Each structure stands twice: as C-alpha cells, then as structure tokens.
Amino acid sequence: MARHPETDAIRTQTERTSEKEHSTPLFLTSSFVYDSAEDMAAAFADDSLDVNIYSRFSNPTVDEFISKICILEKAEDGIATGTGMAAVFATFMTFLSKGDHIISASAVFGSTHTVLTKYLPKWGIDYSYFNMNVPSSIESLIRPETKMLYVESPSNPGLDIIDITSVSAICKKHNILLVVDNCFATPAVQQPIPLGADLVIHSATKFIDGQGRVLGGVVAGRKELIQPLYLFVRNTGPSMSPFNAWVLTKSLETLFVRMDRHAASALKIANALTDHSEISWVKYPFLPSHPQYEIAKKQMSNGGGIVTFELKGGVEAGRKFLNNLKMLSMTNNLGDSRSIASHPASTTHSKLTEAERQGVGITPGLIRISVGLEHPDDILDDIKQALVL
Numbered sequence: 001m002a003r004h005p006e007t008d009a010i011r012t013q014t015e016r017t018s019e020k021e022h023s024t025p026l027f028l029t030s031s032f033v034y035d036s037a038e039d040m041a042a043a044f045a046d047d048s049l050d051v052n053i054y055s056r057f058s059n060p061t062v063d064e065f066i067s068k069i070c071i072l073e074k075a076e077d078g079i080a081t082g083t084g085m086a087a088v089f090a091t092f093m094t095f096l097s098k099g100d101h102i103i104s105a106s107a108v109f110g111s112t113h114t115v116l117t118k119y120l121p122k123w124g125i126d127y128s129y130f131n132m133n134v135p136s137s138i139e140s141l142i143r144p145e146t147k148m149l150y151v152e153s154p155s156n157p158g159l160d161i162i163d164i165t166s167v168s169a170i171c172k173k174h175n176i177l178l179v180v181d182n183c184f185a186t187p188a189v190q191q192p193i194p195l196g197a198d199l200v201i202h203s204a205t206k207f208i209d210g211q212g213r214v215l216g217g218v219v220a221g222r223k224e225l226i227q228p229l230y231l232f233v234r235n236t237g238p239s240m241s242p243f244n245a246w247v248l249t250k251s252l253e254t255l256f257v258r259m260d261r262h263a264a265s266a267l268k269i270a271n272a273l274t275d276h277s278e279i280s281w282v283k284y285p286f287l288p289s290h291p292q293y294e295i296a297k298k299q300m301s302n303g304g305g306i307v308t309f310e311l312k313g314g315v316e317a318g319r320k321f322l323n324n325l326k327m328l329s330m331t332n333n334l335g336d337s338r339s340i341a342s343h344p345a346s347t348t349h350s351k352l353t354e355a356e357r358q359g360v361g362i363t364p365g366l367i368r369i370s371v372g373l374e375h376p377d378d379i380l381d382d383i384k385q386a387l388v389l
C-alpha cells in the first residue's frame with residue numbers, strides 16, 4: 001500500500017549512521033574525502049556520478065530536503081538553492097537565452113518582477129505580462145521565441161489563482177515550459193506537477209520553514225529539466241547551506257499539520273472580517289466570494305494561510321492599522337508560526353507609482369495577513385481592535 005505524503009514528509013531520512021541517531025544528522029561539511037586518488041579522479045571525471053564532492057555540488061542533508069520535496073510535489077528530481085529568488089533566477093538563466101521571450105502573470109512577487117523587467121531585458125530576453133484574471137489573453141501573447149510561462153498561484157500579495165491544468169494545456173500546445181511558484185500553497189495544499197506544470201518553485205523561507213528562521217529555495221520537475229539546472233547551480237554557486245537544509249527538512253515533518261491549522265484559522269478570520277464596517281472586501285481562496293473560488297476548490301486542498309483585505313480608508317488607514325496592532329508582527333516575511341500584518345502600499349511597494357501598484361494588484365488600503373499558529377481568536381481580537389481607525 002502506498003504511504004501517505006504526511007508520513008513521507010516525516011519518515012524520508014538520510015540513512016542512519018553508525019551512531020544510531022534518531023533525528024536526521026546534519027552534514028555540516030564543505031567537502032568530502034576519497035579513499036584513493038583513483039576514486040577522486042573518477043568523481044571529477046563524470047558529472048553525473050552519484051558521489052559527494054563539495055557542498056556547492058551536493059550534500060546529504062540538502063539531498064534529504066530535496067528528496068522530501070520531490071516526493072511531496074510528485075516530481076522526479078529537484079535542486080535546492082540559498083533563497084527562493086536564487087531558485088527563480090537559476091530557472092530563468094537555465095532555460096532562457098538571448099532572443100527568447102517569457103510570458104508571466106503581472107501579479108508576481110516584487111523581486112521576480114524586478115528580475116523580469118530590469119535584468120532579463122539587459123541580456124536580450126523579452127517579457128510580456130498577462131492579467132491573472134484574464135487567462136484567455138495568454139495565447140495572443142505567444143510568439144515563436146516564447147520559451148516559458150511563469151505564474152504564482154495563489155499570487156503574492158493579490159491571492160489571484162489560475163487554473164494550472166488549463167494553462168498547462170496551452171503550454172503543451174505551443175511547446176512552452178510552464179513554471180509555477182507554489183510558495184503560497186506549499187505541496188501540502190497543491191501539487192502543480194500532476195496538474196501539468198513542468199517545474200515547481202518554492203521560497204522555502206516561507207511556510208516550508210514555518211518559523212521565520214532560515215532562507216531557502218527549491219525547484220522540482222522532470223530529471224531532464226533538473227539536470228541542466230543542477231549544473232547551473234553547481235557552477236554558479238547559489239547552493240543551499242546544509243545547515244538551512246537541516247532546519248528545512250525538520251520543518252517538513254510538521255508541514256501538513258501546520259498548513260491545516262494555518263488554513264483553518266485563516267478561513268475563520270476571513271469569514272469574521274467579511275462584514276466589518278472599515279473593510280470594503282476580504283479575499284481568501286476558500287471564500288465563495290473569491291473570483292476564482294471554483295478553481296481554488298478544484299486544485300487546492302485548503303485555502304492556505306494568507307488573507308487579504310482592503311481598508312476603506314486607503315493608505316492612511318493602512319498605516320494606522322499597523323500602528324494599532326498589539327500582537328501581530330509588522331514584518332515583510334510570511335508563513336511564520338507568528339501572525340504577520342503588512343501594508344504593501346506604505347511599505348514594500350511605496351516606491352511604485354499608483355498606476356504601477358494597481359498593475360500588480362496592490363490597492364491603497366490592501367492589508368496582507370499571514371495567519372500564524374496562535375489561537376485564532378487571539379489573532380482575530382488583535383485585528384479587530386486595530387480596526388478602530
């Protein structure tokens with residue numbers, strides 16, 4: 001009988017050493033030794049040999065983290081990187097060349113937007129944006145040189161959702177790689193690869209870590225796609241630290257339990273805020289009012305841990321709301337055991353023009369709550385008292 005993914009997230013472990021440790025060991029070492037000059041020569045002669053040489057190339061603790069992600073994402077293979085942005089950048093650099101074109105949802109994480117609009121054009125790679133709410137526009141943007149379609153679902157911070165199966169059908173028809181950033185959902189909630197994505201990316205810094213401790217990234221997909229990515233990371237250096245991999249692989253043991261609790265509390269909070277007098281709308285993937293609710297129900301097992309809402313009082317109300325909070329943390333991270341509030345218009349996205357903010361789905365009074373693992377009533381009490389504006 002096939003094991004459940006919850007069990008694999010706990011029981012997939014590096015082979016026990018002679019010390020008979022119960023918890024997984026941490027191989028905090030930069031390099032590995034050889035028994036002979038011949039073994040060393042053989043290790044360097046063949047890139048595909050399954051032998052540890054140097055931790056920029058591979059490391060048993062990092063490999064354990066990758067193996068677990070692959071099992072959870074139902075992927076053949078994967079690579080791990082130092083941050084989520086290193087995973088995004090390595091993917092772009094491996095599969096896009098001068099003269100190529102990438103189509104991306106306009107609602108993507110800020111640094112991904114910067115790479116697409118400021119760095120890729122510098123190297124002769126062109127981009128087009130489409131609106132997540134109008135996926136029918138994708139086909140009209142496809143050119144002979146289009147190589148990749150990039151989406152986040154749900155998106156950060158707009159919580160837009162795209163039907164991964166139908167976008168995958170478009171990509172297959174035109175021979176384009178579909179890359180999905182699955183950071184907001186995590187593999188406990190959504191697995192893009194069985195839905196048709198070619199590659200799935202994570203910022204492991206968020207819910208995968210789950211306690212706001214370390215940075216990390218991962219890409220998973222078919223072996224033939226991971227091999228060139230592995231060589232890019234091995235040779236250019238954005239590899240994951242074994243220490244971070246140890247923290248992250250331990251975190252995966254609790255991912256399913258945590259995501260259930262994040263999502264149950266988020267749904268409760270989203271429902272409770274829906275009719276609040278200071279709020280014009282609440283957005284959460286599993287609220288029937290979400291524009292893509294039916295798609296969310298189809299491809300996600302719960303709505304995840306992020307809730308957004310719009311304050312009627314705009315930017316000023318957003319600032320006041322943050323200042324009124326007594327328990328929720330004011331920080332730009334998300335996916336922590338501690339609940340976090342952010343107001344993109346006055347903080348992370350304050351340098352953008354109003355039009356640019358609108359373009360990426362950031363309205364003046366938009367508040368993003370990363371719902372933590374505290375008692376949901378305590379989270380709600382703090383939000384409600386801060387809503388006296």
Ligand SMILES: Cc1ncc(COP(=O)(O)O)c(C=O)c1O
Nearest residue numbers: 083084085109156183203205216
């Ligand atoms: C959706 C998404 N993708 C990628 C990243 C980048 O990850 P990192 O901060 O680990 O580089 C983030 C970070 O917030 C994110 O939210």
